[in-house]
Amino acid sequence: MTPVNPEFVPDASLSREAMERLQREIADAATFADDLAFAPAAIAAETTAPDQTELADAGENRNDGAGESRDASPDPPVVAGVDQAFVDDRAVSAIVASRGGEVIERVHAVAPTELPYIPGLLSFREGGAILAAFEALSVEPDLAVVDGSGRIHFREAGIATHVGVTLDLPAVGVAKSLLCGRPREPLDDPLPEGRRVPIEADDSVTAPRGTIIGHAYQSRQYPNPETRHVNPLYVSPGHRVGAETATDLVAALCAGYKLPEPTRRADAYADEVKASVRAEIESEES
Secondary structure: OOOOOHHHOOOOOOOHHHHHHHHHHHHHHOOOOOOOOOOHHHOOOOOOOOOHHHOOOOOOOOOOOOOOOOOOOOOOOEEEEEEEEEEOOEEEEEEEEEEOOEEEEEEEEEEEOOOOOOOOOHHHHHHHHHHHHHHHOOOOOOEEEEEOOOOOOOOOOOHHHHHHHHHOOOEEEEEOOOOOOEEOOOOOOOOOOOOEEEEEOOOOOOOOOOOEEEEEEOOOOOOOOOOOOOOOEEEEEEEOOOHHHHHHHHHHHOOOOOOOHHHHHHHHHHHHHHHHHHHHHHHHHO
């Protein structure tokens, strides 16, 4: 899969000002409303629920309305889970593609990181490896679920939006911490399982104040969260998905774990590749 919009391919050599300007252009090109080639109800994950002991943190054109889906395909959609790992100055991007909950392909790419971690500019650090991994993918995904933010971003262009717009691929961002925005209600107390709390744009976000840019979603919770609890996920639309549908999709893809199955599998695969890359480096150095 190659970029449909190559002008948005991340370039780590740009100045910070140029990177931020590009992100604003990406947000303008993004569709934060449903424009899917499948019915959201067709999304499913395997239902192998874990023990309660496994519930710990294992991990639009500015249109906020729900658009209409494209004609739904009779076949289950292909979902690509995307996650990253790092080995020294290398980024490892892992993609696990599944259909109907079954893995059909795994690919990865390794690329040098030419930028330190800077909040809000993650896609310029990791995006090259992600796009290289997508290029290695032989199946055509219908949806990408990316470890990272989408519209919950200062300029509404987190890594899920950047990748989604560049490939013109429906994408959802799933982050473990809140980058920006304001929860509509306090998140100090543990949320019950299944609860979602809208995240609204505040003065730190380019979207109009009060715009729902994503949700805090409690995918799993212990029976007694007062003594031990799981933190929520922060789900946001990346491209061609609305905020509500993005959370619906993640809810459908959580197969008894905190993380949705696509990124949970990609995380495990990234660790596997990371170990292999590290072994290669150590072998070359010895």
